[in-house]
Amino acid sequence: MELSTRYAPSETESKWYEHWEKLGYFRSEPDDREPFTIVIPPPNVTGVLHMGHMLNNTIQDILIRKARLDGKNACWVPGTDHASIATEAKVVRWLREEKNLRKGDLTREAFLEYAYQWKEKYGGIILSQLRKLGASCDWDRTAFTMDKGYYEDVIRVFVDLYGKNKLYRGQRMVNWDPAAKTVLSNEEVIYTDEQSRLFHIRYNLEGDSNSGIVIATQRPETIFADVAICVHPNDPRYKDLVGKNVLIPLINRPIPVIADDYVDVEFGTGALKITPAHDPNDYEIGLRYGLPIIDTIDDDGRINDACTYQPIVGMDRFDARKQMETALEESGSLVKIEEYTTSIGRSERTNAVVEPKLSLQWFVKMTDLRGPAVTAVEDRDIRFYPDSMKNMYRSWMDGLRDWCVSRQLWWGHRIPAWYLKEDARGKETFIFVAQNEEEAVAKARIETGNSALTAADLRQDEDVLDTWASSWLWPISVFDGFNKPDGEIKYYYPTNVLVTAPEIIFFWVARMIMAGYEYMGEKPFQHVYFTGIVRDAKRRKMSKSLGNSPDPLDIIAEHGADAVRYGMLSCSAAGNDVLFDMKMVENGRNFANKLWNALRLVKGWEVTETPENESIERNNALAVRWMREKINKTLLSLESDFNSFRLSEAMVGLYGFIWDDFCAWYLEMIKPGYEKPIDRVTYEATLDIFGDLMVMLHPFMPFITEEIWHQLRERAQGEDCMIQPYPKASSVDEALVFQVETAKDVIANVRDLRNQYQIKPKEVLTVAIQDSASARALYAQAGLREMVEKLAITSSLEFVETEQPNSRSFIAGTENYYVELNLTIDVVAERAKLEQELEYERGFVRSVEGKLSNERFVANAKAEIVEAERKKLSDGQARIKILEESLAKLG
RNA sequence: GGGAGUUUAGCUCAGUUGGUUCAGAGCAGCUGCCUUACAAGCAGCGGGUCGGCGGUUCGAAUCCGUCAACUCCCACCA
Numbered sequence: 015m016e017l018s019t020r021y022a023p024s025e026t027e028s029k030w031y032e033h034w035e036k037l038g039y040f041r042s043e044p045d046d047r048e049p050f051t052i053v054i055p056p057p058n059v060t061g062v063l064h065m066g067h068m069l070n071n072t073i074q075d076i077l078i079r080k081a082r083l084d085g086k087n088a089c090w091v092p093g094t095d096h097a098s099i100a101t102e103a104k105v106v107r108w109l110r111e112e113k114n115l116r117k118g119d120l121t122r123e124a125f126l127e128y129a130y131q132w133k134e135k136y137g138g139i140i141l142s143q144l145r146k147l148g149a150s151c152d153w154d155r156t157a158f159t160m161d162k163g164y165y166e167d168v169i170r171v172f173v174d175l176y177g178k179n180k181l182y183r184g185q186r187m188v189n190w191d192p193a194a195k196t197v198l199s200n201e202e203v204i205y206t207d208e209q210s211r212l213f214h215i216r217y218n219l220e221g222d223s224n225s226g227i228v229i230a231t232q233r234p235e236t237i238f239a240d241v242a243i244c245v246h247p248n249d250p251r252y253k254d255l256v257g258k259n260v261l262i263p264l265i266n267r268p269i270p271v272i273a274d275d276y277v278d279v280e281f282g283t284g285a286l287k288i289t290p291a292h293d294p295n296d297y298e299i300g301l302r303y304g305l306p307i308i309d310t311i312d313d314d315g316r317i318n319d320a321c322t323y324q325p326i327v328g329m330d331r332f333d334a335r336k337q338m339e340t341a342l343e344e345s346g347s348l349v350k351i352e353e354y355t356t357s358i359g360r361s362e363r364t365n366a367v368v369e370p371k372l373s374l375q376w377f378v379k380m381t382d383l384r385g386p387a388v389t390a391v392e393d394r395d396i397r398f399y400p401d402s403m404k405n406m407y408r409s410w411m412d413g414l415r416d417w418c419v420s421r422q423l424w425w426g427h428r429i430p431a432w433y434l435k436e437d438a439r440g441k442e443t444f445i446f447v448a449q450n451e452e453e454a455v456a457k458a459r460i461e462t463g464n465s466a467l468t469a470a471d472l473r474q475d476e477d478v479l480d481t482w483a484s485s486w487l488w489p490i491s492v493f494d495g496f497n498k499p500d501g502e503i504k505y506y507y508p509t510n511v512l513v514t515a516p517e518i519i520f521f522w523v524a525r526m527i528m529a530g531y532e533y534m535g536e537k538p539f540q541h542v543y544f545t546g547i548v549r550d551a552k553r554r555k556m557s558k559s560l561g562n563s564p565d566p567l568d569i570i571a572e573h574g575a576d577a578v579r580y581g582m583l584s585c586s587a588a589g590n591d592v593l594f595d596m597k598m599v600e601n602g603r604n605f606a607n608k609l610w611n612a613l614r615l616v617k618g619w620e621v622t623e624t625p626e627n628e629s630i631e632r633n634n635a636l637a638v639r640w641m642r643e644k645i646n647k648t649l650l651s652l653e654s655d656f657n658s659f660r661l662s663e664a665m666v667g668l669y670g671f672i673w674d675d676f677c678a679w680y681l682e683m684i685k686p687g688y689e690k691p692i693d694r695v696t697y698e699a700t701l702d703i704f705g706d707l708m709v710m711l712h713p714f715m716p717f718i719t720e721e722i723w724h725q726l727r728e729r730a731q732g733e734d735c736m737i738q739p740y741p742k743a744s745s746v747d748e749a750l751v752f753q754v755e756t757a758k759d760v761i762a763n764v765r766d767l768r769n770q771y772q773i774k775p776k777e778v779l780t781v782a783i784q785d786s787a788s789a790r791a792l793y794a795q796a797g798l799r800e801m802v803e804k805l806a807i808t809s810s811l812e813f814v815e816t817e818q819p820n821s822r823s824f825i826a827g828t829e830n831y832y833v834e835l836n837l838t839i840d841v842v843a844e845r846a847k848l849e850q851e852l853e854y855e856r857g858f859v860r861s862v863e864g865k866l867s868n869e870r871f872v873a874n875a876k877a878e879i880v881e882a883e884r885k886k887l888s889d890g891q892a893r894i895k896i897l898e899e900s901l902a903k904l905g
Numbered sequence: 906g907g908g909a910g911u912u913u914a915g916c917u918c919a920g921u922u923g924g925u926u927c928a929g930a931g932c933a934g935c936u937g938c939c940u941u942a943c944a945a946g947c948a949g950c951g952g953g954u955c956g957g958c959g960g961u962u963c964g965a966a967u968c969c970g971u972c973a974a975c976u977c978c979c980a981c982c983a
Contacts, residue, residue, distance in 0.1 A: 019943060212983080231983055244983090277983085286983045293983080356982060405909055406978055413979070516977090551916085584931080585917070589910095591976095593917060597932065604945045611943035618942070654921090663919075666931075681942085689941090854925070861924040864963080868923090886926080 021610035023574025042089035044505035050081035051509040058097035063143035079713035083740035093157035098426035190371035192315030193364035214349040230282030235334035263347035400589035426478030486525035546591035576715035577602035622691035649743035
């Protein structure tokens with residue numbers, strides 16, 4: 015078999031992915047096994063794979079593959095989110111650019127038809143991209159938040175919450191996006207500091223144009239919606255004015271001066287204009303004092319005719335502001351303009367400046383749903399990684415406000431509320447909330463007492479629901495939990511892990527928890543792993559506009575999915591940002607190549623059934639045993655890393671283990687001499703070990719491990735790496751490990767000496783090895799065959815290697831550098847070395863004894879930790895004993 | 906304004922209720938090697954008063970106090 019010195023991932027990866035999928039390894043059905051469930055955070059149906067998805071889905075795939083290898087019934091449910099506002103915006107643009115159509119010219123039905131067309135054509139690209147990454151999702155379960163069943167679930171929950179009086183329609187001050195003409199949640203508004211100007215405007219006292227009051231505002235165009243001026247009750251400047259009327263400039267409408275301690279005396283002029291329709295705080299104050307509301311701004315951000323100052327009616331609010339500057343200047347009401355930095359809220363989607371606006375919307379009473387969701391996280395029934403995220407969660411839950419779930423869009427779940435057409439415009443005194451039109455009519459007949467009512471008499475609410483009002487049901491709906499509460503959901507729910515980005519903890523995570531308790535009476539997941547944000551090496555957030563975000567598919571095409579997975583993970587820990595660096599991907603690629611070459615080495619050996627040299631066989635057996643013990647140790651630490659979701663550590667640890675211990679030491683130890691065969695027993699053991707390592711590494715680098723697994727041996731049909739049982743750790747023979755590790759140290763020392771004295775080919779090196787135990791180990795491991803017995807009995811010896819040593823590279827590193835070693839035991843030096851080691855060990859034992867004699871430690875520590883400390887102590891004592899015996903032997 | 910977090914090598918970070926498997930890893934840097942699996946490799950090297958100060962302790966990177974710098978979240982901003 016000729017194998018290239020470079021591993022070529024591209025063909026291998028598609029080959030194995032197809033193979034796995036064909037054999038149905040990704041599929042899951044309920045059975046006797048323990049389930050391990052992950053529901054994907056559904057990407058927007060409009061989405062294309064970006065680096066954040068790569069990170070997030072790599073982590074999920076690692077967890078799922080590990081669970082599968084552990085023998086669990088692993089189920090990873092994929093799917094997409096309809097993402098109402100984001101998708102609608104895309105469709106609107108597509109219609110304009112491709113079809114020359116405007117949303118305003120289309121009926122709702124026609125628009126939705128186009129939207130579905132768009133979705134069929136462009137939606138869900140991301141799911142096929144995930145396959146390139148190796149994601150082992152159960153594709154048969156692919157869900158979409160607007161699938162028929164899912165849609166019905168969302169409506170059912172709306173009806174249910176309404177019936178339970180946990181959902182209501184009400185007027186509220188909301189964040190309004192004038193570009194998209196829809197309401198936005200607080201979370202969809204991005205605040206940034208921007209330069210603004212503070213207009214100081216004089217309002218004259220009614221009936222006395224010589225006195226008045228100066229207010230400061232950023233929004234002079236809203237003064238025609240003013241209904242009062244508010245000052246602080248203790249402000250001496252304005253005491254006399256309270257209770258009197260002042261006149262709004264330009265239109266001279268009188269408004270009262272009132273006093274409220276909301277006003278900050280220090281800010282601006284200490285006088286605040288009250289504009290309830292256009293400011294949330296003003297709205298509150300207006301309510302408190304029973305002030306009227308004048309709304310002068312339309313849904314699209316233009317000044318409407320409620321404004322009695324005609325010149326600005328019909329203008330956009332920003333144009334109106336400019337106009338007002340001139341008008342006020344001319345009328346002499348403008349005292350001054352102050353430069354001012356303030357934070358301005360913009361729509362996350364359209365970037366339009368958000369307008370506070372009063373409107374009729376639907377709200378979920380969050381406080382009614384909060385209780386169990388708070389305690390679950392507080393009591394760690396649901397665990398967060400990193401743990402500190404629960405503080406953030408807690409503070410948000412404490413300040414919960416009702417959730418506005420209506421959106422003025424067409425793409426989404428239409429609100430299942432019907433109104434009587436005959437109601438006076440805008441009154442809508444009768445509301446019928448029902449699963450469908452038929453039920454709404456039935457309800458309407460009962461409630462109105464008019465049994466002749468038909469669907470034609472009703473009008474359905476035009477709005478749709480917030481995207482999150484569907485995705486909060488994701489872990490339930492994807493298993494059809496509403497319709498079949500005794501079906502699959504019983505098996506898969508609660509899911510095990512949710513892997514998600516920290517920025518949607520409130521949007522999504524918290525709400526899923528609430529929905530879980532409300533509808534399943536149980537948490538939706540046990541663990542929540544928060545990934546970091548993917549940034550570039552300079553800590554800048556990856557973004558299209560900066561051009562610092564590589565296309566993940568390009569990187570996969572160039573270096574392979576395994577390398578990208580390695581790269582993503584090797585710079586990430588839960589909650590830490592990922593500083594993505596191509597260097598790390600290259601490391602992953604190099605690692606794949608290293609594995610590949612280890613395969614080439616092993617498969618290149620000729621195998622003999624009749625070994626010629628018994629001592630080689632013995633030494634190889636020792637190497638195999640040592641490797642097995644090291645695998646045990648590695649498995650133990652892997653297990654603990656997985657249990658605490660320290661995936662990066664797990665992978666990097668495995669990387670070091672395979673590279674150093676397996677490749678650099680084990681393979682070198684057993685490597686037969688030039689053109690010599692290896693004995694069958696060692697060879698077979700090595701294939702087994704190599705195979706085990708591939709299974710261990712499989713969750714992280716699924717493709718190359720599968721490939722090597724198959725190259726190692728002929729495998730039966732279906733005997734694939736990804737469904738093997740994960741190796742189990744057993745207890746570790748520390749003594750054996752200690753012995754060989756010591757030998758490694760000695761060998762490394764010999765190497766040092768060679769470099770230090772720059773030994774040339776065929777030259778003789780005389781080294782003093784200061785510890786006979788090490789020298790014996792060196793003998794055993796490095797192929798210095800003949801002298802071990804002598805070593806034990808003499809304090810001085812001379813050894814000349816006559817043939818090329820078996821493990822050349824340990825000693826000389828190259829064929830030309832095989833050296834003749836002249837070993838001398840220096841008794842004095844050895845004693846000093848031993849005494850030094852003894853002193854160190856005694857110090858160690860003292861410190862552990864100190865720890866164990868600390869009553870507080872013993873009382874509070876977990877039993878296993880105390881046990882581990884005791885073991886350390888006895889190990890230390892054992893080492894002391896060995897050292898003392900060696901010293902005694904020296905006499 | 907309220908809350909959370911971070912500060913360990915040039916960079917990114919580990920460091921699991923205080924001790925000697927603890928001062929670490931990877932990357933970067935430097936030196937020497939095309940050698941028989943791998944130059945995408947091998948063998949080495951240098952580099953940190955664990956942010957400052959104070960305290961508790963037999964013992965502190967680890968606990969407490971304080972100061973400093975940075976990051977994030979929430980709220981408000983006429």
